[in-house]
Amino acid sequence: MTESMMDSQIIDQLNSGVLLVDLNYKLVHWNRFLAVHVNKSFNDVVGQSIFDVFPELPRRWLERKLNSVIQLGTPSFCGWEQRHHLFELPHTRPISTDSEFMAQNCTFLPYLEQQQLAGVYILIEDVTDVCHYQSMLKATMQELELATRIDGLTKVYNRKFWEESLTHEFLRAKRYACDMSLLMFDLDHFKSINDNYGHQCGDLVLVEAAQRVNSLLRDADILGRYGGEEFAVILTETAQFGAVEVAERIKKSLTATPVVFNGKEIYFSASIGIASFNSEQTSHETLIAEADAALYRAKSSGRNKICLSPTLYKCS
């Protein structure tokens, strides 16, 4: 057995495509893997241009690639992350993937005959599994990243992310002298809802309150769960007057209809504190402290009220 016969037997056993083109891009050889996946025997295609056999190939790009291998005599590579596939070969994996075609890593190697460059070998490696698992990993990472920002119960932002956002918005407002307001609201007598109807009912009220408020806000506003039954909203580009309007809407929406739990109607309300950005405030914490003080006044003046910071506005 000659060395070249052994080579071609090994090449035929490979679980990757091996294809040889001459300097005019005509097919000189391909292995069994390709014959199976293209569903054509080598004899059907020998001597034909690679671009006729695979009309889907990006001709200009591939010609440039092959030319550089021919001219420089050095290998080249195209991974699936750059191009998912070059050749439209079906994949045979029993997994659902994003594409009906096999994801490929393609390597281009100079082919020498008697020390002379005579063509280019193209190795086609099936990386459908790698591509699939990478996509799954990416999706999971994105979900995880989202989970670190979201409150598990109410699905609004958690306190950590919300406070980071406030830091950012505060700096922006200070730098560009923008309007910005903060609403902090706390459900009234929430303990008695838990005590009278159970924690599941309390949870339902929290979820419903968050949803109602979220539906009233602009896309640029940032709603977060600050703690237990306390929420906070950053109203970007919103001065005090606008913030009062939003607070009135929230107050109305929360009290308008009850939550129904086990056939019982549970009415609920919230007390709301408002603080607006001004250039004398030194940090976002000042703003929180002012909104919190206003919320405290809303509670102590009877609940289901809106109060502004500082005390220049009477609670309504």
Ligand SMILES: Nc1nc2c(ncn2[C@@H]2O[C@H](COP(=O)(O)OP(=O)(O)OP(=O)(O)O)[C@@H](O)[C@H]2O)c(=O)[nH]1
């Ligand atoms: N169901 C439920 N209850 C919660 C959750 N987080 C905090 N709480 C409850 O919320 C209640 C808050 O009670 P308080 O701080 O006394 O406030 P309140 O009863 O709303 O009274 P005011 O705020 O003064 O109107 C406590 O009973 C907490 O256990 C939660 O995620 N789910």
